[in-house]
Amino acid sequence: xxxxxxxxxxxxxxxxxxxxxxxxxxxxxxxxxxxxxxxxxxxxxxxxxxxxxxxxxxxxxxxxxxxxxxxxxxxxxxxxxxxxxxxxxxxxxxxxxxxxxxxxxxxxxxxxxxxxxxxxxxxxxxxxxxxxxxxxxxxxxxxxxxxxxxxxxxx
Numbered sequence: 001x002x003x004x005x006x007x008x009x010x011x012x013x014x015x016x017x018x019x020x021x022x023x024x025x026x027x028x029x030x031x032x033x034x035x036x037x038x039x040x041x042x043x044x045x046x047x048x049x050x051x052x053x054x055x056x057x058x059x060x061x062x063x064x065x066x067x068x069x070x071x072x073x074x075x076x077x078x079x080x081x082x083x084x085x086x087x088x089x090x091x092x093x094x095x096x097x098x099x100x101x102x103x104x105x106x107x108x109x110x111x112x113x114x115x116x117x118x119x120x121x122x123x124x125x126x127x128x129x130x131x132x133x134x135x136x137x138x139x140x141x142x143x144x145x146x147x148x149x150x151x152x153x154x155x
Contacts, residue, residue, distance in 0.1 A: 027070070027072065029069045029075070030067065030078075031067045034083070035082060036062070036063050037050075037097050038061045039097055039135065040097065040098045045140050046139060046140055047138050048136075048137055049135065050062035050134065050135050064129065065128070066109075068123050068124065069124050070121065070122050074123055078123060097115060104134060104136070105133060105134045108133055109125050109126070111133065
């Protein structure tokens, strides 16, 4: 019995070293991942716009540079997609966020970690630039659907 207890500390130390090695080999962090996120309004008669400091204007799509962490294979795939991100990229079309209308700014890391895309990939966003996104809500200009008035000539 005493011999088994003597080997316990060695077993624990080896287990911790193996765990640390596996963690280092299979977990990765990637900086400078470029993402475009489309902001969605909860109502069809509204539009949510985010402030883009590069263009110095409000837009419905915001550009973010993020640091992500997760499984190395997933991180590498997302990073490569971010380098080649285009409107045709079906994966990144899914980066949409339904903006809350109660706060004029959103914490970017919280917003990105709330997206189902990153959750399903097992990826965590650890930092983002800009750190907060300023938003504003406007009424959507809906096309007038009333039929044109007809005039009749009484001759």
